[in-house]
Amino acid sequence: MTTTKTPVSFRPRELVVAEDGTGHLVGSRCPTCGAHYFPTREVCAGCLTEDLETVPLPRRGTLYTYTVVHQSTPAFETPYVLGYVDLEAPVRVMGQIDVDPEEVAIGMALELKIVPWGTDDEGRTVWGYRFGGVS
Numbered sequence: 001m002t003t004t005k006t007p008v009s010f011r012p013r014e015l016v017v018a019e020d021g022t023g024h025l026v027g028s029r030c031p032t033c034g035a036h037y038f039p040t041r042e043v044c045a046g047c048l049t050e051d052l053e054t055v056p057l058p059r060r061g062t063l064y065t066y067t068v069v070h071q072s073t074p075a076f077e078t079p080y081v082l083g084y085v086d087l088e089a090p091v092r093v094m095g096q097i098d099v100d101p102e103e104v105a106i107g108m109a110l111e112l113k114i115v116p117w118g119t120d121d122e123g124r125t126v127w128g129y130r131f132g133g134v135s
């Protein structure tokens with residue numbers, strides 16, 4: 001079994017996880033018009049520029065909209081909140097919202113949280129993300 005201090009991301013091209021457990025999403029920025037995208041793209045949908053930059057996305061944002069999921073696969077305990085978060089880039093990202101369904105509200109401040117997602121074939125913890133209240 002291989003041991004490493006570098007945390008394993010569930011999608012390394014979309015989520016960077018640092019050794020200290022912090023992390024950020026990875027997106028694209030158009031150098032021509034300033035548009036941001038998540039996940040990364042090769043062509044800007046706004047101005048068709050092809051040389052987009054790969055950039056770390058801001059960790060904080062606000063909840064644009066959400067739904068409360070009551071039925072899901074056995075891997076997900078219900079109910080949970082699924083929503084779109086407008087990050088400060090600006091860019092809109094979908095994700096699970098770690099807020100009580102009774103307390104979730106459009107416009108609330110949220111930030112990226114790095115959470116355990118499962119284990120890989122080598123028994124290492126694989127990390128994913130959710131959005132939670134700003135600490």
Ligand SMILES: [Zn+2]
Binds near residue numbers: 034048
């Ligand atoms: Zn553009």
